[in-house]
Amino acid sequence: MDPHLTCAAERRFPGGMRVEARFRIPEPGFSVTVLFGPSGSGKTTALRLLAGLERPDAGHIACGGTVWADAGRGRHLPPQARNLGFLSQAYDLFPHLSLAANLAYGLGGLPAGARRDRVAELVALLGLDGLEDRQPAQLSGGQRQRAALGRALAPRPALLLLDEPLSALDRPTQLRLRRDLRDLLRRLDVPTVLVTHDRAEALQLGDRLVVMDGGRVCQEGPIQPVFDRPTDPAVARILGVETVVLGGVVEVSGGLATVAVGEARLQAPDPGSLGLRAYVCIRGEDVLVERGEPGPSTARNRLAARIVSLQPEGPLVRLTLDAGFPLESVVTRQACADLDLAEGEAVTALLKASAIHLIPHD
Numbered sequence: 001m002d003p004h005l006t007c008a009a010e011r012r013f014p015g016g017m018r019v020e021a022r023f024r025i026p027e028p029g030f031s032v033t034v035l036f037g038p039s040g041s042g043k044t045t046a047l048r049l050l051a052g053l054e055r056p057d058a059g060h061i062a063c064g065g066t067v068w069a070d071a072g073r074g075r076h077l078p079p080q081a082r083n084l085g086f087l088s089q090a091y092d093l094f095p096h097l098s099l100a101a102n103l104a105y106g107l108g109g110l111p112a113g114a115r116r117d118r119v120a121e122l123v124a125l126l127g128l129d130g131l132e133d134r135q136p137a138q139l140s141g142g143q144r145q146r147a148a149l150g151r152a153l154a155p156r157p158a159l160l161l162l163d164e165p166l167s168a169l170d171r172p173t174q175l176r177l178r179r180d181l182r183d184l185l186r187r188l189d190v191p192t193v194l195v196t197h198d199r200a201e202a203l204q205l206g207d208r209l210v211v212m213d214g215g216r217v218c219q220e221g222p223i224q225p226v227f228d229r230p231t232d233p234a235v236a237r238i239l240g241v242e243t244v245v246l247g248g249v250v251e252v253s254g255g256l257a258t259v260a261v262g263e264a265r266l267q268a269p270d271p272g273s274l275g276l277r278a279y280v281c282i283r284g285e286d287v288l289v290e291r292g293e294p295g296p297s298t299a300r301n302r303l304a305a306r307i308v309s310l311q312p313e314g315p316l317v318r319l320t321l322d323a324g325f326p327l328e329s330v331v332t333r334q335a336c337a338d339l340d341l342a343e344g345e346a347v348t349a350l351l352k353a354s355a356i357h358l359i360p361h362d
């Protein structure tokens with residue numbers, strides 16, 4: 001069966017920048033595909049290609065069995081012919097219309113009764129009961145966001161596009177609405193493509209991840225495997241893996257690989273196809289710290305280290321360690337205080353083998 005969405009398109013901008021949007025959504029039901037990458041990586045351009053606001057210079061886009069764009073054949077459906085909902089950062093509600101009139105706006109093709117029913121259904125789904133007659137300025141940020149979502153979804157589009165949907169809200173509201181947004185999208189049962197550069201937001205909202213960098217799609221797939229097993233060091237860094245260092249492969253046996261990084265020897269699961277060298281990827285949250293010299297433990301990797309710096313980050317503290325190579329650890333403020341950790345202290349860094357991800361280096 002063909003995927004619900006196939007996007008294999010490229011936009012070439014004057015000045016030489018190329019952005020490729022290359023990913024697919026297998027099924028037509030609820031799923032959230034996150035376009036993730038640093039500023040300038042091409043996320044917005046990819047979304048605009050899907051929306052029909054950019055014309056691809058090469059490639060094609062098809063959704064729900066309809067070809068939306070095919071550069072080779074000169075086919076380009078305009079945005080209004082694509083059966084999609086688009087929610088921009090600004091929410092785009094009509095300020096002079098009531099909530100109900102905003103929701104009904106795209107339903108002009110329906111008879112009045114069916115239009116009223118759809119608006120009532122959306123109001124209930126979105127939890128906006130009793131607010132139907134209010135204008136956008138009389139709604140809270142969260143309510144406005146839900147109203148805008150409802151307006152984009154009213155005509156039952158085949159695809160919903162969300163451009164940084166929470167970025168206009170204050171931080172506490174963002175955190176609260178992340179969970180609500182995923183529940184809502186599930187109830188509305190529409191495949192969604194969402195742009196964000198917030199890693200926690202991507203993890204909380206997404207089912208699939210498309211990692212973009214420099215106008216290229218570097219990796220695509222179900223979200224957890226992509227987060228756990230990036231296929232190149234640039235993707236690992238984009239995904240927030242704190243320590244990415246090159247090591248020499250010393251031995252591979254029994255499913256475990258031993259890699260030398262400086263003086264340290266690290267054991268990690270063998271990813272297969274290892275050559276002489278490999279990138280060692282370690283997340284800060286997976287590095288435990290004990291005071292003093294290494295003693296017995298079940299952790300495969302016990303490294304003598306020294307604390308180079310401590311950086312408080314809210315309830316957490318980011319430690320930069322010298323373990324013969326720079327190694328970052330993220331611990332709670334409480335643990336830091338309990339162990340009385342300070343710059344210059346000798347510590348032991350503990351790492352389970354399973355917490356280390358190796359990327360073969362050719």
Ligand SMILES: Nc1ncnc2c1ncn2[C@@H]1O[C@H](COP(=O)(O)OP(=O)(O)OP(=O)(O)O)[C@@H](O)[C@H]1O
Pocket residue numbers: 013014015017019037038039040041042043044045046197215
């Ligand atoms: N109209 C344009 N003309 C020329 N270059 C453009 C144009 N639009 C985008 N670009 C370039 O294409 C690249 C991708 O831009 P895009 O806005 O898609 O990135 P982004 O990942 O959405 O960034 P951000 O997170 O900052 O919004 C950038 O280098 C940008 O300068």
